[in-house]
Amino acid sequence: MSSLKGKVALITGAGGRKGIGRATALKLAALGADLAITDFARPQTDLPPQERGEQWRGIESVAKEARKHGHKCTTIFCDLSKSVEIRDLIDEVISQFGKIDILINNARAIIGKDRVPVWELDEAEWHHFLDINLTAVYLAIKYAAPHMIERGQGGRIVNTASDASKRGKATSSAYSSTKFGLLGLTQCAALDLAPHKITVNAVCPGSVNTDRLSYQEQATADEQGIPLETYRAQLVEQLGQANPLGRIVESEDVANLIAFLSSDDAPMITGQAYNVNGGTLFH
Template sequence: MYDLSGKVALITGAGGRHGIGRSIALRLADEGSDVVVTDIEASATAIRAEDRQAGWAGLNSVVEEIENKGRQALGLFSDVSDGAQVADMVAKTLDQFGKIDILVNNAGSRPGKDRVPVLELEEEAFDEVQRVNVRGTYLVSRAVATHMVNRGGGGKIINISSGAGKRGIARYAAYCASKFAVIGFTQAMAQEMAVNQINVNAICPGLVDTERVDFIAGALAPAGESGEEYRADMVRERAFRVPMGRIAQGDDIARMAAFLASAESDYVTGLSISVSGGSEMS
């Protein structure tokens, strides 16, 4: 549908078998783009047992899938909240591919101690969410946009925010704060980058059926209920509230990312687009 032939995309947080990052990476490869995928080293320990038994190896598996589609790929471990690691990630990408046309800021903090009422929210847990979701988006965007401006020729920056960046949710205060911040950051950077023909937009998914839901359920499950039981209940309850009748899959987000990465979106910037089956209509 979209022609991304000759483009190079950099996607953070892309090592999960069921994750948004992998779905976007594969979709952009299908559209013709070469793809660099990144994740933190600890992501390897978060692989589900059944996925590991099936041979899933995180970033290495994503790279193999992209290459099997006939595209070039590179997998890099990088902590997006560390400026030196971000600089190294961008440098290695440019060393191999010579340019970056598309950036997808998908890396996100792992749900856990932050999913509590504000009166119980520890500073360290709050700071960790902002470190990854806000600081990480800022550092990677700054590094890649600097290259795009210096190179000329425009570019596409896509930030993954959330429906929780448009409305507050109890026990999600740290996460909501970070995703509201991503939307504000997106709008400000879109204003600044427009003169360079660099589009900056955000995608705001609802609940997506990924590994992150496992961690959310584990953090929110009441005493006496397993994370698996709570996950199943949460998915059913959320699906009931979605007008389209289901929660999102990674491919739903990837379709929007492909549009925003393409020339079809050249006159679209500064938007935060809900992809939530109608659960968010703003």
């Protein structure tokens, strides 16, 4: 894979200890990129057990790891449900680095409270998923693209979608609808930005061993009277056994594809949505 030396990448949703955002940050840093990483300042109750306490400090911990590769990594907390904070995020990265070459829209709403039949889905929860999973991506592109266009050097935008972008499931109306919408946004933005040599693609992971808190998983663990870590371990084993390639997807699997799409090796790939799932979904 070609070097990203001299490139500046902005990655949202990068604070999870086992998350796709962290894996992507470390991969891009290893390839030579300078980074700006962001996440929402979550309360302890919204963190998985292994991220609670002082041992893990979210994007600050990720930045410390990324800097070991010898490149700059700045951290910016941002509430992606607020347009003004997304605009300020883009402006701050431009102020610090002078440019954005690569935009990785990776953040997503926490799954769980949405996992009800559509007629029971709270309207506020529906809007929350729209805000984080779709509107925030639109706004990040809206505010970053003019800077990319003005520089005239092209650019790369990669959106983290899901297998739920291609296959609906019961009790997943909010999540799946926003992820389906994300593929539409990816294709439209790809055509809008193609004249400026800015590519826009999506990655569509299946079940990933991220350990990011899911309210649904916490509720199931509570119902079974077992720790969340125990339930998660059982779930990872079950999903791995059901996967044609014999294991669950890891964050690094997704990060490797994001890195390729972010590189100069992918100049003629745009508007695409690539699965990373071990063979559980083909289209």
